[in-house]
Amino acid sequence: DAKTTQPNSMESNEEEPVHLPCNHSTISGTDYIHWYRQLPSQGPEYVIHGLTSNVNNRMASLAIAEDRKSSTLILHRATLRDAAVYYCILRDGVQGGSEKLVFGKGTKLTVNP
Amino acid sequence: DSGVTQTPKHLITATGQRVTLRCSPRSGDLSVYWYQQSLDQGLQFLIQYYNGEERAKGNILERFSAQQFPDLHSELNLSSLELGDSALYFCASSVEVTPGGEQFFGPGTRLTVL
Numbered sequence: 001d002a003k004t005t006q007p008n009s010m011e012s013n014e015e016e017p018v019h020l021p022c023n024h025s026t027i028s029g030t031d032y033i034h035w036y037r038q039l040p041s042q043g044p045e046y047v048i049h050g051l052t053s054n055v056n057n058r059m060a061s062l063a064i065a066e067d068r069k070s071s072t073l074i075l076h077r078a079t080l081r082d083a084a085v086y087y088c089i090l091r092d093g094v095q096g097g098s099e100k101l102v103f104g105k106g107t108k109l110t111v112n113p
Numbered sequence: 114d115s116g117v118t119q120t121p122k123h124l125i126t127a128t129g130q131r132v133t134l135r136c137s138p139r140s141g142d143l144s145v146y147w148y149q150q151s152l153d154q155g156l157q158f159l160i161q162y163y164n165g166e167e168r169a170k171g172n173i174l175e176r177f178s179a180q181q182f183p184d185l186h187s188e189l190n191l192s193s194l195e196l197g198d199s200a201l202y203f204c205a206s207s208v209e210v211t212p213g214g215e216q217f218f219g220p221g222t223r224l225t226v227l
Contacts, residue, residue: 043203043218100169103156
């Protein structure tokens with residue numbers, strides 16, 4: 001499984017943008033970049049995913065570097081509810097390939113009021 | 114609410130015992146995944162079922178087994194329990210086997226082995 005590297009922790013202020021980085025230098029051409037987050041005492045929650053192009057949804061934006069060796073999850077206006085551990089995960093996109101999620105240690109985001 | 118339900122929410126048992134954790138996937142989801150989250154190992158994939166058949170295996174111990182029934186609910190059986198099996202066990206489901214598809218996680222079952 002291709003590996004990802006994320007900072008252990010980050011801090012942000014409420015209503016400010018947050019940029020969560022992820023390095024994945026060994027990414028293969030068929031790997032999708034997924035982001036999940038886990039709020040305290042809850043199961044992981046899907047945030048966003050992408051392959052090559054930048055992606056936006058109601059929760060966040062995903063900016064993918066041109067060489068795909070890194071990506072950044074962007075929360076446009078952090079709220080207290082966004083305090084969670086954020087996981088950057090690579091998933092094999094080959095049909096019939098592994099669908100499991102391989103979680104690393106993630107980035108613990110603290111949002112200050 | 115992800116639509117995935119897990120029972121029980123908490124389970125306290127003794128070493129050597131056997132327990133069964135139950136998962137009901139979202140309506141229409143054919144794939145069920147089991148994950149274990151412990152303090153020292155983090156979140157780890159255990160096993161996946163798709164439409165009743167085992168599809169992928171991860172770091173699942175031989176003392177553990179799972180199955181998916183015709184109504185698509187799944188059970189994870191843990192036997193000869195050890196202290197180190199204390200963890201949160203999450204079930205997730207997805208619509209089908211798609212390369213980019215998201216998984217929907219349940220609230221988890223917290224297992225404490227005394």
